[in-house]
Amino acid sequence: MSNYNLEKGPKDRPYVISIAGLDPSAGAGLLSDLKCFEAHRVYGFGVCTALTVQTDTAFLKIDWLEKEQVMEQLKPLLEKFPIQAVKIGLIKDLDTLLAVCEFLISFDPKIKIVLDPILKASAGYKFHEWNRTSSIFNKVLKRLFLITPNYLELQELKGHDLEHNLEIDQVCQIWSADCAVLLKGGHHPDKLGTDVLFEKNEQQEFKSGSTTVFQKHGSGCVLSSAITAQLALGNSLPKSCFLGKQYIEKFLNSNNSLLGFHNS
Structure with a gap:
């Protein structure tokens, strides 16, 4: 007897997709x-956006895939499987990002799209200079379920012309009219380690449960994919962020190197 069920996935696991480098x-x-999806017992598909040459400490080269190549990978998966949620990480540019979001929504308007806006590699390589002054970025926000910038990323994303004099929390509140915003606390000067979720007129904090952590390469990717998995499992956004916070802290403290271990 087959373990395959199109409604829920292999052995009743929901389907999710990572679109990333x-x-x-x-x-x-x-x-x-x-690896994070597997630890959360969701079935993860992978769509590649870029080929990189890197280690945990050095970033050497990147070859981008065009939007047509990304959508070509997506198409057969979206046609066959009921995808619950999608995490988008590294992607070539805003045009590609918008095209991919619209492509996903054209298959199912209820797909939950989580964007981890990667502007710079942890080793220092700069990928993008996106900001809210872009009309394309505004369109992207309206198609997302959640965006997960850290403090430094949000400072860049908010732009220098629009909303220049607003506090970071005010910017998040404005953005949350289009999609939820999880402001990660890893680089926050005032709330270090505290993540803040903005949903329209509501705000919720998720404080750190660890006094010390070991930094990890890719920790932002892990948090956003953990939240994506929790959403696919049927949890609310606040609960998904809370459980994602717990998961990332276990991941950060899984060892003292830059490469963490994924454990359910």
Whole structure:
């Protein structure tokens, strides 16, 4: 008898997709996301957006895939499987990001799209200079379920012309009219380690449960993919963020190296 069920997935696991770059060290991007999905007992598909040459400490080269190549990978998966949630990480540019979001929604408007806006590699390589002054970025926000910037990323994303004099929390509140915003606390000068979820007129904090952590390559990828998995499992957004926070802290403290272990 087959263990395959199109409604829920293999052995009743929901389907999710990671759309991200291929990091050969498997600390970040596609390979890391799939390890995280497996630990959460969801069935993860992977769609590649870029081929990188990197380790946990050095970023050397990137070859981008065009939007047509990304959507070509997505199409047969979306046609065959009921996808519950999608995590998007590293992607070539805003045009590609918008096209991919619209492509996903054209198959199912209820797909939950989680964007981890990766602007710079942990080793220092800068990928993008996106900001809210872009009309394309505004369109992207309206198609997302959740965006997960850290403090430094949000400072760049908010732009220099629009909302220049607003506090970071005010910017998040404005953005949350389009999609939920999880402001990660890893680089926050005032709330270090505290993540803050903004949903329209509501705000919720998720404080750190650990006094010390060991930094990891790709920790932002892991948090966003953990939240994506929890959403696919049917949890609310606040609960998914809370459980994602617990998972990332276990991941950070799984060892004292830059490459973490995924454990359910």
